[in-house]
Amino acid sequence: MVTTRLYDDRMLKSQRQGKTSFYVRSTGEEAIAVGHALELGPRDMFFPTYRQQGWLIAREWPMVDMMCQIFSNEMDRLHGRQMPVMYSAKAAGFFTISGNLGTQFVQAVGWAMAAAISGDTAIAAGVIGEGATAEADFHHALTFAATYQAPVILNVVNNQWAISSFQGIAGGGSATFAARAIGYGIPALRVDGNDYLAVVAAVRWARERARRNDGPTLIEWVTYRASAHSTSDDPSKYRPVDEWKAWPLGDPIDRLASHLETRGDWSAEQQDALESDVKKSVRAAAKEAEGFGTLLDGHVAGRRSLFEDVFKEIPPHLRRQRDEMENLP
Ligand SMILES: Cc1ncc(C[n+]2csc(CCOP(=O)(O)OP(=O)(O)O)c2C)c(N)n1
Structure with missing residues (x-):
């Protein structure tokens, strides 16, 4: 989670320096991606949004490869054909990111159905934001998941905001996003997505249900998008600038660190040392990736x-x- 946070900070800086056209941070939501990456198996498939880079980091996918994709440079395996941050890493169980919101759910359900039909025990997990539940794909996916009892985890990351639209606009004021699964006969959980241990417990439960062929689970992760939607967004236009500080769930990194400190397993000094080590390795990876080109020097596909x-x-x-x-x- 610390690496993801510092990777995001570095890539934001690169965007501000003109080395890439676009970046999306996951600040405050790191526990969700990291928890999935560490709790799902090597043959399971994750259908992510643009805010799940923590999966690749947690699976130790080479950071230089991720950065080359962001710089669309000569080493970008996708040759600049995807927007920056739309990674593709099949070997890490990370399905090519689709910019079309909601598609992750239908693709994950289809992949899970195919795995079950072929007698495989691999499962799928799809991720969408709460805003994307307003897409028809959300309902198509739930219909098929329920009808065919697909071995899939359907994650709705409720980070309160869909660009400038508060979650109430997608219907969050009248019912929880988890409650939507009940009408389809799909078990659902509503979980604190800023509590790493809660993420692990919920993913394990849903994973075991899917693995046993007990069918799909929908999980609403309650969290808060602490930074801008993307580098093309200015949140001060639609929400108080310090709203994230008042968000009751708190920073997932601070929460896990203080939990470990209370148990006597970690200290503030260790946290500082970790951050400074990670900062150095992120900086070194960025230097290496920049050597293959950035938007600034025109060494792009x-x-x-x-x-x-x-x-x-x-x-x-x-x-x-x-x-x-x-x-x-
Ligand atoms: C089908 C579709 N409609 C609209 C968009 C434009 N768009 C990109 S991100 C976004 C907001 C998404 O909000 P949410 O689903 O809550 O996810 P978050 O970005 O908050 O993680 C929109 C409307 C898109 N990419 N795809």
Whole structure:
């Protein structure tokens, strides 16, 4: 969680320096991604949103690879075809991020159904924000998950805000997001997403249900999006700037650290030392990734790559467009 927080801080700085066009932080929501990454198995599949980078960090996916994707540089495996932060890491059980909200649920249910049909015990977990529950995909996914008893965990991260829309606009004022599962006959939990130990306990419970073929579980994670929606957003336009400080659940990193301190397993000095070590390794990874190029130096995927790896044989109309592009000044 500490690494995710400091990685986010560093990438925000890179965006402000013009090294990438866009970044999304997960400040305050780190426990949810990290808890899933450590509690699901190596063959399970996670269908994440753009705010679940903690999964890749917790699975020790190379940070340089993540940064190269953000810089869309020469080492970006996706050749700049995805927006920055839309990672893809199949080997880490991290499905390619889709920018289309709500799709994570239908994809996770479909993947879980396919695993069950083929006799596999692997399970899927999908993540969407509370705002995305207003999409029809949410309901399609719950219908199929309930009908076919798909081995899936359906996570709704209720961080109170969908860009500038308060969760009440998505219906959070009339019923909890967890309650929506009841109508479909799907068991649901509403959990403090800022309590790492609660995250672990809930994920384990849902994971075991899915693994035993007892069907889907919906979990509403109550949390708070402490930073801006993305670097394209200015939250001071729609909410008090210090609202996050008054948010009752508290910072998940501070809470876990103080819990461990109370048990005598950790100290403020150890926390400081950890942060300073992690800062150094994040800085070193950023230097290495920047060496492969950033938006500032133009070492990004060439225009030609737009046309590559899409069709086995490029159709004539696209070949024509590619040739026209190459003749552009
Ligand atoms: C289908 C679709 N509609 C709209 C958008 C534009 N959009 C991107 S993020 C966002 C808000 C999402 O809020 P929420 O689901 O609560 O997730 P959060 O960003 O708070 O984690 C919107 C409307 C989109 N990406 N996809």
